[in-house]
Amino acid sequence: MVYPTDREPDRPWVMRTYAGHSSAAASNALYRRNLAKGQTGLSVAFDLPTQTGYDPDDELAKGEVGKVGVPISHIDDMRALFDGIPLAEANTSMTINAPAMWLLALYVAVAEEQATAQGGDPAETWAKLAGTTQNDIVKEYLSRGTYAFPPDPSLRLATDLVTWTVVNVPRWNPINVCPYHLQEAGATPVQEIAYSMATAIAVLDAVRDSGQVPADEFGKVVGRISFFVNAGLRFVEEMCKMRAFVALWDEITLQRYGITDAKARRFRYGVQVNSLGLTEAQPENNVQRIVLEMLAVTMSRDARARSVQLPAWNEALGLPRPWDQQWALRMQQVLAFETDLLEYADLFEGSKVVEAKVDELVTGAREEIERVLEMGGSVAAVESGYMKGQLVSSLAERRRRIESGEDVVVGVNKFETTEPSPLQAEGAKSVETVDPAVERAAVESIQRWREQRDNAAVEQTLQELRDAAKTDANLMEATIACAKAGVTTGEWAGALREVFGEYRAPTGVGAATASGEAAVELAEVRKRVRATGEELGTRLRMLVGKPGLDGHSNGAEQVAVRARDAGFEVVYQGIRLTPSQIVAAAVQEGVHVVGLSVLSGSHLEVVPAVVDGLRAAGAEDIPVIVGGIIPREDEPVLRERGVSAVFTPKDYALTEIMDQIVSLIRQRNGLAE
Numbered sequence: 001m002v003y004p005t006d007r008e009p010d011r012p013w014v015m016r017t018y019a020g021h022s023s024a025a026a027s028n029a030l031y032r033r034n035l036a037k038g039q040t041g042l043s044v045a046f047d048l049p050t051q052t053g054y055d056p057d058d059e060l061a062k063g064e065v066g067k068v069g070v071p072i073s074h075i076d077d078m079r080a081l082f083d084g085i086p087l088a089e090a091n092t093s094m095t096i097n098a099p100a101m102w103l104l105a106l107y108v109a110v111a112e113e114q115a116t117a118q119g120g121d122p123a124e125t126w127a128k129l130a131g132t133t134q135n136d137i138v139k140e141y142l143s144r145g146t147y148a149f150p151p152d153p154s155l156r157l158a159t160d161l162v163t164w165t166v167v168n169v170p171r172w173n174p175i176n177v178c179p180y181h182l183q184e185a186g187a188t189p190v191q192e193i194a195y196s197m198a199t200a201i202a203v204l205d206a207v208r209d210s211g212q213v214p215a216d217e218f219g220k221v222v223g224r225i226s227f228f229v230n231a232g233l234r235f236v237e238e239m240c241k242m243r244a245f246v247a248l249w250d251e252i253t254l255q256r257y258g259i260t261d262a263k264a265r266r267f268r269y270g271v272q273v274n275s276l277g278l279t280e281a282q283p284e285n286n287v288q289r290i291v292l293e294m295l296a297v298t299m300s301r302d303a304r305a306r307s308v309q310l311p312a313w314n315e316a317l318g319l320p321r322p323w324d325q326q327w328a329l330r331m332q333q334v335l336a337f338e339t340d341l342l343e344y345a346d347l348f349e350g351s352k353v354v355e356a357k358v359d360e361l362v363t364g365a366r367e368e369i370e371r372v373l374e375m376g377g378s379v380a381a382v383e384s385g386y387m388k389g390q391l392v393s394s395l396a397e398r399r400r401r402i403e404s405g406e407d408v409v410v411g412v413n414k415f416e417t418t419e420p421s422p423l424q425a426e427g428a429k430s431v432e433t434v435d436p437a438v439e440r441a442a443v444e445s446i447q448r449w450r451e452q453r454d455n456a457a458v459e460q461t462l463q464e465l466r467d468a469a470k471t472d473a474n475l476m477e478a479t480i481a482c483a484k485a486g487v488t489t490g491e492w493a494g495a496l497r498e499v500f501g502e503y504r505a506p507t508g509v510g511a512a513t514a515s516g517e518a519a520v521e522l523a524e525v526r527k528r529v530r531a532t533g534e535e536l537g538t539r540l541r542m543l544v545g546k547p548g549l550d551g552h553s554n555g556a557e558q559v560a561v562r563a564r565d566a567g568f569e570v571v572y573q574g575i576r577l578t579p580s581q582i583v584a585a586a587v588q589e590g591v592h593v594v595g596l597s598v599l600s601g602s603h604l605e606v607v608p609a610v611v612d613g614l615r616a617a618g619a620e621d622i623p624v625i626v627g628g629i630i631p632r633e634d635e636p637v638l639r640e641r642g643v644s645a646v647f648t649p650k651d652y653a654l655t656e657i658m659d660q661i662v663s664l665i666r667q668r669n670g671l672a673e
Contacts, residue, residue, distance in 0.1 A: 044069070067601040074489070127169070159206040181230075192230070239354075243348070544595050
C-alpha cells in the first residue's frame with residue numbers, strides 16, 4: 001500500500017540516480033545498467049544546451065555539449081535515449097525547466113510510437129506514463145540560471161504544461177517546485193519554504209485563472225503538484241523543515257484553494273541531498289555527509305520523501321563515474337532494506353523539541369510568503385530582484401561563518417591534516433570525462449538530421465507554434481506537432497524567443513549585503529586595492545564573467561560581492577555570455593583583471609577562448625583567472641594557455657583570494673610589492 005497502517009511496513013521510496021552524458025545511446029546503456037542494479041526510477045540529466053534551448057552547433061553551446069547531461073536535440077535522440085525501455089512501465093524524472101514542455105512532447109511522442117509499434121492504444125499508454133518534469137522556472141531566475149524566456153511567458157508555458165497533463169497524462173507530475181536549488185543559492189530553511197511555496201501559489205493561481213481547468217476538477221491539479229527538496233547536514237533542522245513543509249502545504253491548499261480531499265493536499269516530494277555542500281578537500285568525507293543528509297528526509301514517516309536520488313562522493317571533483325553512482329544507490333538500498341526504518345510509525349510525533357522547531361519554521365515562512373505576495377507574488381519578486389538579493393545575502397552570511405571558523409567544515413577549515421586518499425589514486429580516471437569528439441559528433445548528427453527531414457513540415461509546425469504563442473491557446477498540442485515533424489530543440493525555443501523575447505535576470509549582487517571575513521583582514525586588502533589604484537591612476541576594476549551556458553552563478557556572485565567590499569569596481573553582467581562578449585566588455589570597461597567562473601566542465605574550451613580573444617584585441621596585459629570545478633589535471637593545461645591563476649572549491653577564503661588578485665595586478669603592471 002502507498003500509505004500503510006501502522007501495523008504494516010512503509011514501502012521504500014523510488015530510488016534514482018541523476019544520470020546522463022555524452023550521447024543518447026551512451027546514456028541509454030547507463031540507464032539499463034542502473035535499472036539492472038535495482039534502481040526503481042530514472043532521473044534524466046540533460047546537458048546545458050538542451051536545458052537552455054540551444055542546438056549543439058549554436059555558438060553558446062561550444063564546450064557544453066554532453067558535459068553535465070545528455071544532449072537531446074530532436075525526436076530521434078529521445079527514441080535512442082529510451083530504446084528498449086517501455087515508457088508505460090517506467091517512472092522518469094526529467095530535470096528540465098524552460099524547455100519542459102518540449103522535452104515532455106518528445107517523451108509522449110516516443111511513448112505513442114512505442115504503443116503503436118506494439119498494436120496498443122496511444123491514449124492508454126499516455127494514461128500510464130508516470131514521472132515528473134521539473135518545470136519550475138522561478139527558481140531558474142534565482143539559482144540555476146537555465147531560463148530561456150522572460151518570467152510571464154515562462155509561467156504561461158508552465159501553466160499550459162500543467163493543465164494539459166492533468167487531462168491527458170493524469171499520472172504525471174507536471175511540475176516539481178524546487179527549493180533544492182534555493183538552498184544551494186544560500187536560502188535559509190525559512191526562505192526555502194517561503195519562496196518555493198510562493199512559486200507553487202503563482203503556478204496554481206495561474207492555472208486557476210487560465211480557465212483551462214473546471215473549478216470542480218482543481219483538486220486534481222493540486223494533487224499532481226510535487227516538490228524537489230534539498231537536505232543539508234543540519235539533519236535535525238532539515239527533518240523539521242520537511243514537517244513544516246507538510247503542515248504549511250496542507251494549510252495553503254485548504255485555506256487558499258478550498259481543497260477538502262486530504263489526499264490531494266498531501267505534500268509530495270522527492271529529494272537530492274546537497275551537492276554543492278560536498279567538498280573537494282578530503283572528498284571521502286562526502287560519503288558520511290550524503291548518508292546523514294539522507295536521514296533528514298527518510299527518518300520521519302509523516303514527512304518522508306517518496307523518491308530519493310543521491311549525489312556521488314566525488315561530485316566536487318568532476319563528473320561521477322558509473323561506479324560512484326552505484327555506491328550512492330547502494331546507500332539507499334542498505335537504509336531501505338537492511339535497517340528497520342520502514343517498520344515503525346512516525347518517530348517524532350509528540351516531540352516537544354520537534355514541534356517547537358516546526359512551529360518556528362512555519363511562522364517564519366508564513367511571514368515571508370506574505371511579504372512576497374504583497375509585492376505581487378513570486379514573479380514580481382523575481383523581476384524586482386528582491387528574492388535574488390535575499391539569497392545572495394544569505395549565502396554571503398553562510399560564507400562568512402565558514403571563513404571565520406564559526407561554522408566547521410571538516411577537512412576544509414578544521415581538521416585539515418590528512419592521509420593521501422586511495423580513492424583518488426587513479427588521478428584523472430577518478431572522475432568521468434567526456435571526449436571532445438562527443439560534441440563534434442553531436443554537431444554532425446544534427447546537421448544530418450536537418451538534411452534528411454521534411455523541412456517544409458518543420459517550418460509549417462514552427463509557424464503554427466509562433467501563431468499560437470501570440471494567442472492564449474495552450475501550446476502543448478502545437479509543441480507535440482513540432483516534435484513529430486522533426487523540429488530541433490533550438491528551433492522550438494528559437495521560435496518562442498521570437499514571440500516572447502529574451503531576458504537577463506537580476507544578479508542580486510547590487511542588493512546583497514555581506515561583511516565577509518574578519519574586518520581587519522578585509523580592511524587590509526581594501527588598503528592595498530586603494531593604494532594600487534592610486535599608483536595606476538584609476539580605481540581597480542574587475543570583470544567577473546560566466547562564459548557559456550553554466551548557470552550556477554553562486555560562486556561568481558560571491559566573488560563579485562567580496563570584490564566590491566574589498567574596494568574593486570566590479571563589472572558583472574550575469575550568466576550566459578560568449579567569450580567574445582566577455583572580451584568586448586573587458587576592453588570597453590578597461591578592467592585590470594578578468595575572473596571567470598565555470599562549473600560545467602567546459603573550462604578547457606571557453607576559458608582559453610577568452611584569453612585568445614584578449615590577445616587578439618591587444619589586451620593581453622589583462623590577467624585572466626578562473627574558478628570552479630576544475631580537475632587538478634586540467635590546471636597546468638589552463639596555465640599553459642595563459643591563465644594566471646586557478647581557484648577551486650578548496651580555496652574558500654575569498655578575502656585571501658582578493659589579496660592574491662591585487663598582487664597579480666601589481667605584478668602584471670610592474671608595481672613593487
